[in-house]
Amino acid sequence: PAPATALAAAAPRRMPSLADRRVQEAELACTACQDPTYHLGLDTYRVPMALHELNRARLVRSMLRELGDDDGNDNDNDATKGVILLEGGKQTTRYDTDHEPVFRQESYFAWAFGISEADVYGTISLPSGDATIFVPRFDLTYEIFCGASPHRLTDELRTRYGVERVLPLDELPDFISSQLGEDDDARLHLLRGRNTDSGNMAVPASYEGIEQHASRRPFDTLFKCMVDCRVIKTAAEIDLMRYTHWVSSMAHVEVMRAAKVGMMEYQLESLFQHHTYTHGGCRHMSYTCICACGPNPAIMHYGHAGRPNNRELEDGDIALLDMGAEYHCYASDITCSFPVNGKFTDDQLMIYEAVLAAQVAVIGMMKPGVVWTDMHRTAERKILEHLQAGGVLKNGCSIDDMVDADLGSIFMPTGLGHLIGLDTHDVGGYAQGTPARSNRPGLNKLRTARILEEGMVLTVEPGCYFIDILLNTALATPSQAKFINKDRLGQFRGFGGVRLEDGVLVTRDGCENLTICPRAVSEVLGVMSGSPWPPEKDVMPEMKRNWTTRDKGKMIKLDVPVVD
Numbered sequence: 038p039a040p041a042t043a044l045a046a047a048a049p050r051r052m053p054s055l056a057d058r059r060v061q062e063a064e065l066a067c068t069a070c071q072d073p074t075y076h077l078g079l080d081t082y083r084v085p086m087a088l089h090e091l092n093r094a095r096l097v098r099s100m101l102r103e104l105g106d107d108d109g110n111d112n113d114n115d116a117t118k119g120v121i122l123l124e125g126g127k128q129t130t131r132y133d134t135d136h137e138p139v140f141r142q143e144s145y146f147a148w149a150f151g152i153s154e155a156d157v158y159g160t161i162s163l164p165s166g167d168a169t170i171f172v173p174r175f176d177l178t179y180e181i182f183c184g185a186s187p188h189r190l191t192d193e194l195r196t197r198y199g200v201e202r203v204l205p206l207d208e209l210p211d212f213i214s215s216q217l218g219e220d221d222d223a224r225l226h227l228l229r230g231r232n233t234d235s236g237n238m239a240v241p242a243s244y245e246g247i248e249q250h251a252s253r254r255p256f257d258t259l260f261k262c263m264v265d266c267r268v269i270k271t272a273a274e275i276d277l278m279r280y281t282h283w284v285s286s287m288a289h290v291e292v293m294r295a296a297k298v299g300m301m302e303y304q305l306e307s308l309f310q311h312h313t314y315t316h317g318g319c320r321h322m323s324y325t326c327i328c329a330c331g332p333n334p335a336i337m338h339y340g341h342a343g344r345p346n347n348r349e350l351e352d353g354d355i356a357l358l359d360m361g362a363e364y365h366c367y368a369s370d371i372t373c374s375f376p377v378n379g380k381f382t383d384d385q386l387m388i389y390e391a392v393l394a395a396q397v398a399v400i401g402m403m404k405p406g407v408v409w410t411d412m413h414r415t416a417e418r419k420i421l422e423h424l425q426a427g428g429v430l431k432n433g434c435s436i437d438d439m440v441d442a443d444l445g446s447i448f449m450p451t452g453l454g455h456l457i458g459l460d461t462h463d464v465g466g467y468a469q470g471t472p473a474r475s476n477r478p479g480l481n482k483l484r485t486a487r488i489l490e491e492g493m494v495l496t497v498e499p500g501c502y503f504i505d506i507l508l509n510t511a512l513a514t515p516s517q518a519k520f521i522n523k524d525r526l527g528q529f530r531g532f533g534g535v536r537l538e539d540g541v542l543v544t545r546d547g548c549e550n551l552t553i554c555p556r557a558v559s560e561v562l563g564v565m566s567g568s569p570w571p572p573e574k575d576v577m578p579e580m581k582r583n584w585t586t587r588d589k590g591k592m593i594k595l596d597v598p599v600v601d
Contacts, residue, residue, distance in 0.1 A: 054106075056098035059166050063091035067273035073199050075151060075365055076590055077318035082280040083590035084365050086199040088273040089151040090168075092266065096121070096149065097166040099262040100226070106164070115222035120213060121161040121259060122227055124242035128155035141321055144459040145228060145239065145263055147366040152198055154187060158209055158242060159200075162216060163226075168200040171209045210246045217253060225250045230260030233467040234455075234484055261469055267458055268465035269492035274367065274458070275542060278494060279585055279592045281369040282540050282551040284317030285309075285361045289373045289554050290570045293561070296356060296377055302328040302346035309360045319362035323370055323461045327359035330377060334533035335504045337451055350377045355385055357536055361461065368461045370496050371552050372538035379565045381558065384427070384528070385535075388501050391423030392535045393556060395499035397579050399453065403497075403541060403548040407489045410472075410480055413453040416499040417445030417479065424448065424501070428525045439520050446479030447511045450504065454496035455484035457540055463494075493543045494551070502534030539580075550581045574600040 053061070066087035075084040106117045126143035130136060140155045150159045150170060158171040172187035172194065180186055187194065191203040204212065217223045227241035239260060247254075270278070288309045295308055306326040313319040328346040329339040334357035340346050350356065354377040361369035374392070376385055395416035402415065421439050424430045430439065439445065456463040466485035467474055475481050485495075508526065511517040539552035555561045555570065557577045564570050571584055575597045584595040 054098075054101075055164065056094060056101055056166060059094035060091065060098060063087050063094050064272075067091055067271070070591070073197055074590075075153075079318075080587055080590060081318035082277065082364060082587065082592070084151070084277055085273060086151055086197075088271070088277070089149060090199055091271055091273060092148055093150075093161055093168055094166055095266050095271070096262055097161060097163060099266055100258060101164055103258050103262055115220065116224075117164045118220060118222060119163045119224035119226060119253075120216040121163065122213065122225060122242045123149055123159045123161075124240075125150075125152060125157040125159065126155055139320065142366055144366065144464075145267075148263070148267055148459055150198060150200070151365065156206075157187075158206060158244070160212070160216070167202070169202040169204060169212065170194070170198065170200055171204050171206040171212075174205045174207060209244055213247075213250065217250060221253075223253065225254045226259040227254055227256055228259050228263065229256040230264070232464060234462040264465045264468050267463065268456060268468070269490060270458060270494055270542070271492075275492075275494070276592055277365065277367050278369070278458075278540065278542075279551055279583070280317075280587065281319070281323075281362060281364050281367055282371065283553065283585055283587065283592065284313050284319055284364065285369040285371050286553045287316070287570075288312035288362065289358065289360065289371055290564055292358060292360075293373060293375055293555070293564055294567070296350065296375070296565075298350055298352045298354075298377055300350050302330055302333075302348050302350065305356070305358060306340075306346050306360070309358070310362075313362035317362060317364060319364050321363050321366075323361040323363045323368035327357070327372075329357045329359075329533065330354045332531045332533045333357075334374070334535070335502050337502075352378050353382070354378075355533055355535060357534060359536065359538065366459050368457055368459065368463075369540060369551075370457055370461050370498075370538060371540065371554060372498060372500075372536045373554055373561075374535040374537060375561050375565065379562060381562075384532070386558065387423060387427040388532070388535045389558065391420045391427075392499050392501050392537050393558075394423060395419035396497055396537050396539070396556070397577075399497050399499065400539075400541060400548060400550060400581055401579060403489060403543060404546060405489055405491050405543060408472075408486075409453070409489065409495070410475060410483065410486050412497075413480060413483055414440060414445075416453050417449055420448055420499065420501050421445055428522055429529065430520050431522055434520050442516045442520070443478040444511065444517050444520055446477075446482075447507045447517065448501050448503075449479065449499060450482060450502065450507060451498075451500060452479075452483035454498050454538075454541075456487075457494050457496055489543045491543055491545050495541055495543070496538050497541050498536055498538030500534055500536035502536075503529045503532045504534075505530065541581075548581060549583045551583065553582045553584055556580055571595060571597055574598055576600045 073086045104117045125146040160169045174188040175186040188205040195203040229241045305328045327340040331354040357374045359372040472486040542549045578599045584597040
């Protein structure tokens, strides 16, 4: 028989499928940052709309494979024919008034189309991948107060968003019927599935008359494919997230410089929002800003309506500021902790260095194949080691025994971190076919237990907190109390806590830290006393910060040499 290599050489090369060709073409358009692009003028980041063309092409390729088109021939399988229908976010009003809160697009729709307007539908034809958006036809009153109705701007919108067609919304029913035709195998794919963070459901698109296609509406494919695609970021998405993290990092630095005893927490929030909007074009925050000072860092999600960042900063306070801006719906999530008066006490320094050591350990180990629950345990161990060295926990006791007793969850009751993308707590944490949530204290608060893959972006946010109700529980639990020096622990009542949080990309052989905030103690104190940032030298290369800045709407690399 002929050698296998000869047979392989003689076999005809398979032509790339239409889906593969669309992926390749969109990747090239992203790399070249071809028009159309999204930006907000001045020097704000230019997002190629090909980013969303690439997302759609990846989705189509994933859908075709899931539907059984394994050989890449898009035309030989009737099961792959049909259309994907997505419904964008709706403009709402505040309770019974006509006040309209600033609209933010629904995340799945933003991922697929990048469209800013409300009340829009979008379709992706299968197997071609052609995109069509459907815009409302508003009346004269709308046009007087809000400008031209979108249905009058179809050519402009088609160019702006880089889609094949823009049609008035009232043409959607006929378009869907024409896409499905008489072929009983053609399907109308709708999005429905549970968000594993919120427990809420993604609601499938609906319009008057859709019931006539009830027998041809599967719900079991689109959600899985979209979630899987969103978890792994493209190069274009990563570059956009470098921008959001750069904007937010620099805003944190400005707030750190400005913070003074006698200010109010909400003033720190205001400064952050001002910087990210003025200098970054970020109209939206990724989440409610947490500006917790003094004892308030012990409240994990401080800043809500009942705790509205309204405490005055006092001498001796630690400030824990968890704030991140979003741009073009892509999030950042960053936490800095620092002494308000610019000087760490010995106990503050001990806790800060415990959390920093945990962050460094995790970042040093992150790479494809690593299990996220193992990273959480690594962070716990580092914090427990430092608490033991600082006298809070008894010397001579085994750290392994402390972990087995779930003592780590007393001081770090939150998960180590989460996936991030178009949402702060991004989709896919406990997606179908991935490891289930643990029942163990601490681990059960993780928003994912996944094995890391190249292209994932996760937050690394270890923390050490002194929460009275948990401290009391530990002291009342013999298996935990035996490790604790009660009197020394009592000195940390009212301390609050420390958290450090960076957004980290998993790369082929390690990771890249998208956040470029001060982390070493010398960096924090230096920035607070007026030192330049970014620094002249990198004193913590183990943080793997990718030093970047913005230039003419693009992100470029900065040369920050490692300290000798």
